[in-house]
Amino acid sequence: MSADPPVGELLREWRRRRRLSQLDLAIQAGVSSRHVSFVETGRTMPSRPMVLRLAEHLGVPLRERNRLLVAAGYAPIFQNRPLDSADMAAAREALEGILRGHEPNPALVVDRRWNLLLANSAADVFLDGVAPALLEPPVNMMRLGLHPDGFAPRVVNLEQVRSYFLPRLARQAMRTGDPYLSELHEELVAYGPPGDAAPPDPAEIALPIRVRHRGAELAFINTITTFGAAFDITLEEVAVEAYLPADPATARALRSGDDGAPATGDRRTWR
CATH class of the missing domain: 3.30.450.180 (Beta-Lactamase)
Incomplete structure (x- = not known):
């Protein structure tokens, strides 16, 4: 199984899926567009709170937020418990x-x-x-x-x-x-x-x-x-x-x- 792309590429994919520019996302997330650009290109490794903040403003499903966290080198935080548990x-x-x-x-x-x-x-x-x-x-x-x-x-x-x-x-x-x-x-x-x-x-x-x-x-x-x-x-x-x-x-x-x-x-x- 091939490894996931870097977290920056995944975030860029979600941003494009939502049809947002880097500036749009930066304004919504309260960060600079330069920072968003650096994260997407891999020049900056985002902190766990930043991954979660960007994911929240991109409307990324919880399952995929775990994937973003893993791609950034962090442990997943959202559980996936069976409905009958x-x-x-x-x-x-x-x-x-x-x-x-x-x-x-x-x-x-x-x-x-x-x-x-x-x-x-x-x-x-x-x-x-x-x-x-x-x-x-x-x-x-x-x-x-x-x-x-x-x-x-x-x-x-x-x-x-x-x-x-x-x-x-x-x-x-x-x-x-x-x-x-x-x-x-x-x-x-x-x-x-x-x-x-x-x-x-x-x-x-x-x-x-x-x-x-x-x-x-x-x-x-x-x-x-x-x-x-x-x-x-x-x-x-x-x-x-x-x-x-x-x-x-x-x-x-x-x-x-x-x-x-x-x-x-x-x-x-x-x-």
Whole structure:
């Protein structure tokens, strides 16, 4: 395995990814542009506080901040504890509480790569009828949603959904610098480009995801919840994806169980 580039090169890469000049970064971080230049070219080795300060103003994810610290010759400081570890019990309990609170609406927890970690029983609306191979852990929800053998064939407005989620995934890949997300984006694009999607209905408040499920058409709007001020890598990277009914008919179906899933049930772990 090849060694990481020097810390200056890594910082320059993040600055360019954020489309900032050296002067922009210097002003935000409260240092001179000359100092930023010297750090990037390797003429100055930044202190650990300086690495962390520049990383903070560049919005570098915690996982990558550890990489910057190591490249500068310092020990990593951000831990990466599994969600099922004792130290993460409070966070996991909070996530499970959020999932319970969303029932009978579908809600699930994903990691930074869209792999499914937890789900409530109502999330079966997205898991029902997909190819068994796609349900082998880790279950990737982006892949599950856009794969021809996933629930994509049941998405009524698939072209609109693709035109929204594919650019979102591309931006995430660019923002995080994660090669896995870039590869996932290329894979999903290969299933069919967004094309000329119909513009959203001006009467809508958000782009609905319309799914055929057991003889009914359900419409959802999507929300995302993340932890603020997280200092653990796992906690920073998890997100709750909740799907709220976009019309009264969907709300009634979910409340009554007419969607084919129970109104409440156990939260499940997907590893």
